Every structure is written in C-alpha cells, then in structure tokens.
Amino acid sequence: MSVNKQKILAKIKKCLALSQSANEHGAAQALKHAQALMREHQISSDDLALANIEECGIDCANQLPAWQQALATLCGLALGAKVYTKGYHNAMQIKFYGLNGRAEMAAYAYEVLLRQVRKERRHYLKTHLNHVRKASNKTYRADEFCNGWVNAVWQKLQEFALSPQETDLMNQYHKQLGEMKTAKPRSVRVKGISSVSRALDRWRGEIAGEKAELHRGVDGAAQVKQLGVSV
Structure with missing residues (x-):
C-alpha cells in the first residue's frame, strides 16, 4: 500500500x-x-x-531453524495473528499481521519467548552437550532440544479463534502481499546420532519449556494478559 x-x-x-x-x-x-x-x-x-490490519516486524536471519519458525507461527496462532517472512535487500524480517493490536502482541510474545529459548539453548550446550565434539551434531541436538521446548510452550498457549469476518480480512490481506521472499530453513548435516539421544534432547527441551513465561511488567504483557493467555 x-x-x-x-x-x-x-x-x-x-x-x-x-x-x-x-x-x-x-x-x-x-x-x-x-x-x-x-x-x-x-x-x-x-x-x-x-486498513485495520496492522503489521509488526522482527529482524531475523536469512536462514532459520525449524524451531524458530515454529515459535513465530505458534505465537501468531495463539494471539490471533498470522506470520510471514520478508526480505529487505540483505536483511530479513519475521512479519506478524492482524487486527486490533494482535500483531504487536504476537510479536511481543515471540520476542520474549525467543530470548528464553536461546538462553536455555546456550545452557544446554554448555551442560548436556559439552562432550559432543562434532559441531554439526552439537547444533542438531541443540535444535532438537529447542523443538521440544517450543512444543511445551505451545501446549501452554491458548489459541484465540478469529471471527469469520476477521478470517476473511486476513485472507484478503495475505493475497495482496504478493510474491514474498521467505527465510530458508536451516539444514544441518549430522552423523552418528542415535534415536535415543534425539528423543532425550527433545524430552529435556519439553521439561525446560514448561518453565517458560511471559512477564507481566510491560504494556505488551498486559495486553496479552487481557486476551487470556495463560503461561
């Protein structure tokens, strides 16, 4: 526009x-x-x-791990917004769009939870994965941990259904976005990781994700609370 x-x-x-x-x-x-x-x-x-649909963008890398893309999508779903990625020259953004301030709230929830999962990831790398020598294997297993973390967070978020009118407007808005440059999924080449290790990484991620929270001390959090998000 x-x-x-x-x-x-x-x-x-x-x-x-x-x-x-x-x-x-x-x-x-x-x-x-x-x-x-x-x-x-x-x-x-x-x-x-x-024109009542608003957007809120968050800077991101050109290549994103699946768990980070899933976190953005789930925050959008939980707060009645939708999400896409858009490239600006050499930069990339995750864009939330929605009605009645929902895009801003989804972006807020995403940023807060992203900080938490990244912190937990760093801790997991230093503790449970400090013995893993191959860098790609370490990255893959840390990603599995984050997948479990995001899955646990989703189970704590409440999905807010849009009205048929809102859904129609959101679909119209998506159509007018036109061709979009999307963030590429990050791929990691791994070798020698057992299914037991993968399952354990995810399980530990879910345990850590159950402790995730959205703080109430800022305006965005207050708005999230008004919508009924329980985390």
Whole structure:
C-alpha cells in the first residue's frame, strides 16, 4: 500500500469517527466528507476494513531453524495473528499481521519467548552437550532440544479463534502481499546420532519449556494478559 493511500485512508477513518459525534450537524458533515473522499479515490468499504490490519516486524536471519519458525507461527496462532517472512535487500524480517493490536502482541510474545529459548539453548550446550565434539551434531541436538521446548510452550498457549469476518480480512490481506521472499530453513548435516539421544534432547527441551513465561511488567504483557493467555 502506498504512503499516499495510507494517508487518505487515515483521513477517511478520522472522518468516520467524527461522524459518530453527538453534534448532528458536525457528524453529518464528517460523513459527507468521508463519502466524498471514498468516491474521489475509489476506496471501498473493504479497503477501509483491510486498513485495520496492522503489521509488526522482527529482524531475523536469512536462514532459520525449524524451531524458530515454529515459535513465530505458534505465537501468531495463539494471539490471533498470522506470520510471514520478508526480505529487505540483505536483511530479513519475521512479519506478524492482524487486527486490533494482535500483531504487536504476537510479536511481543515471540520476542520474549525467543530470548528464553536461546538462553536455555546456550545452557544446554554448555551442560548436556559439552562432550559432543562434532559441531554439526552439537547444533542438531541443540535444535532438537529447542523443538521440544517450543512444543511445551505451545501446549501452554491458548489459541484465540478469529471471527469469520476477521478470517476473511486476513485472507484478503495475505493475497495482496504478493510474491514474498521467505527465510530458508536451516539444514544441518549430522552423523552418528542415535534415536535415543534425539528423543532425550527433545524430552529435556519439553521439561525446560514448561518453565517458560511471559512477564507481566510491560504494556505488551498486559495486553496479552487481557486476551487470556495463560503461561
């Protein structure tokens, strides 16, 4: 969406808000002005509804491990937002989009939980995987730990269902995004890791993930709490 169209939509929304005023004359004038702007710029009611969808971006690497992509997706699902990745020259972002501030809340939850899982990952590498010599095997097993961690966190999040109207708007918004450059999944070549070790790494990750929490001390957390997230 162009900057000019965003400004016009903002003006129309402002006029529509004023049209709800108790001042009948002023309200009528505001509504008339909003309708005139919509006719002049060929803006439909659907355009106005789509303008209520907001985005919130978080910087990320060009290649992401599966557990990190899963964490972003699950935060979106839990808080009524959707997620995609978008490249900007040599940079990449995870983008959340949704209605009524849900994108911001999903991004907040993702950032908080990502910090926690990365901290747990570093600790796991220093303790349970300090004896693993091959770097690729160590990375793979740490990823398995994170997969278990994310799985445990998902079980603690409550999914918030969107209304049919919201779902339709989100689908329309996704279509207008067009072709997107997505983050590549990170692949790790490994050798000699037993199924027992993999299962143990995941199990330990789930145990650690059960301790994950979203702190209540900032505005984003307060908004998450209002939506009913229990972690």
